[in-house]
Amino acid sequence: MARLHALLSADEQARAARFLSPVHRDRYAVAHGRLREILAERLEVAPEDLQFGQAEHGKPHLAGSHARSGLQFNLSHSGDRGLVGWAEHLHLGVDIELWRPLGDEAALVRRFFSPAENAAYVALPEPERTQGFFECWTRKEAYIKAVGRGLGLPLDSFDVSFGPGRKAALLRPSAEVQGDRGWSLAAPSLGQGVSAAVILEADACHVLPEVLE
Numbered sequence: 360m361a362r363l364h365a366l367l368s369a370d371e372q373a374r375a376a377r378f379l380s381p382v383h384r385d386r387y388a389v390a391h392g393r394l395r396e397i398l399a400e401r402l403e404v405a406p407e408d409l410q411f412g413q414a415e416h417g418k419p420h421l422a423g424s425h426a427r428s429g430l431q432f433n434l435s436h437s438g439d440r441g442l443v444g445w446a447e448h449l450h451l452g453v454d455i456e457l458w459r460p461l462g463d464e465a466a467l468v469r470r471f472f473s474p475a476e477n478a479a480y481v482a483l484p485e486p487e488r489t490q491g492f493f494e495c496w497t498r499k500e501a502y503i504k505a506v507g508r509g510l511g512l513p514l515d516s517f518d519v520s521f522g523p524g525r526k527a528a529l530l531r532p533s534a535e536v537q538g539d540r541g542w543s544l545a546a547p548s549l550g551q552g553v554s555a556a557v558i559l560e561a562d563a564c565h566v567l568p569e570v571l572e
């Protein structure tokens with residue numbers, strides 16, 4: 360843990376220090392320290408030498424001397440789980456969510472999911488709905504994170520697949536996203552009670568899960 364803390368920039372250390380709970384502070388350090396190690400390995404540089412910037416809607420990217428490396432990445436964390444995706448010259452987004460009670464799940468579906476996703480959700484047998492909800496949510500979040508618009512992109516402006524036996528896919532891209540080259544979605548299996556999604560601007564997306572510690 361101290362090793363990962365030591366890799367963080369002064370800004371990241373300040374951000375970590377703002378967490379009141381040591382658990383959240385350590386999770387932040389693990390996520391951002393491991394992100395640095397993973398990217399540094401690809402670039403064959405020291406993890407502490409990486410610099411990051413943020414695009415208009417907050418999406419982080421490599422800055423400084425590695426800004427033109429073409430290495431893209433995205434990070435997600437939920438509870439004690441984290442997910443990092445990287446790709447060369449291709450946009451990507453990732454999301455991981457631990458299943459947890461969120462109040463009125465059906466109301467969230469009505470509010471945030473598209474009409475097609477609402478229909479898919481209510482067609483699920485009751486015991487499968489929470490899994491369906493988090494599958495749909497992670498796929499939608501991965502897409503909005505990939506295009507880098509954050510929640511500025513309406514969540515009901517595109518459709519993703521979910522539900523038992525359905526391959527993870529972006530079924531309808533958002534008309535608000537111009538000029539993309541097509542997306543491939545993958546939903547890595549990370550065990551019961553956790554959903555995850557990776558979306559890549561490419562014909563295919565293969566995921567090799569790695570446990571963050």
Ligand SMILES: CC(C)(COP(=O)(O)OP(=O)(O)OC[C@H]1O[C@@H](n2cnc3c(N)ncnc32)[C@H](O)[C@@H]1OP(=O)(O)O)[C@@H](O)C(=O)NCCC(=O)NCCS
Nearest residue numbers: 416417418419434435436454471496500504507508509510
């Ligand atoms: C910030 C957001 C892009 C992702 O937030 P999130 O799902 O809560 O968090 P995640 O752990 O998946 O991702 C956070 C990481 O994404 C990255 N990120 C931040 N802004 C981003 C953006 N605009 N685009 C892509 N990635 C971004 C950062 O690395 C961030 O890590 P950090 O906070 O440790 O620096 C945004 O979509 C959000 O606030 N989502 C909440 C969504 C929601 O309520 N959805 C309802 C669906 S039912």
